Amino acid sequence: MEKWLVINWHAIFVPSMSVLELIIRGSLVYLALFLVLRWLPSRQMGTLGITDLLVVVLFAEAAQNAMASNYTSITEGAILVGTVIFWSYLLNWLGYKLPQFQRLLNPPPLLLVKNGKMIHRHLERELITEDELMSKLRQQSIEYLEDVKLAFMEADGSISVITSDSKTNLITPEKNKSKSDLS
Structure with missing residues (x-):
């Protein structure tokens, strides 16, 4: 005790x-x-x-x-x-x-899909099956691989997708300025 x-x-x-x-x-x-x-x-x-x-x-x-x-x-x-x-x-x-x-x-983004075509050597390098990639695309409301302009595996392992109908929004210095900066 x-x-x-x-x-x-x-x-x-x-x-x-x-x-x-x-x-x-x-x-x-x-x-x-x-x-x-x-x-x-x-x-x-x-x-x-x-x-x-x-x-x-x-x-x-x-x-x-x-x-x-x-x-x-x-x-x-x-x-x-x-x-x-x-x-x-x-x-x-x-x-x-x-x-x-x-x-x-952080590794640079790895291109997995370009213009609707899978880049198989990159999928193999990251041990991603076609089914896994398609599952990730479906989770982003993409049904067909042909709709994908570019798909990247990011450094954190997530997949970012740019579809064929995506519009690029370029940020110009004028769009970045607040109203007080313009007066």
Whole structure:
């Protein structure tokens, strides 16, 4: 009963390993997982499938041990969380500031359909079947492939479609100005 009331403050707040080692471990695991996930195909097209969920859970389990090697203090957990947040922010900031770095973070849109014709090598690259593509087109109220001028797989796995009857709306500087700017 006495153990219930005893608090080991040292174990709660004092790291059991070097802070620098925690930062290095967290950085290496974050960057390795980022690269692995960046190059996996976006098969589920904007949804989280069961295999994706399984990968995330297994990555989390493997990463926990690799990053901290059984850490026990709150401080160690906070350092690891801070390291992951740092890398996430830094990569997003670099992508914003350096357009060429953005291609590493987010792949460019991949053309799947052009003028009503599927581009099979791109479908194969992303492991998308014709039936899956047609399902996504139907969800956007497109019945016939011939009605599709262009269809792209976006970086987030979603499909964007431009139909043959779409009109392009070009934004000119005059259309962008508010009434107060024009006076």
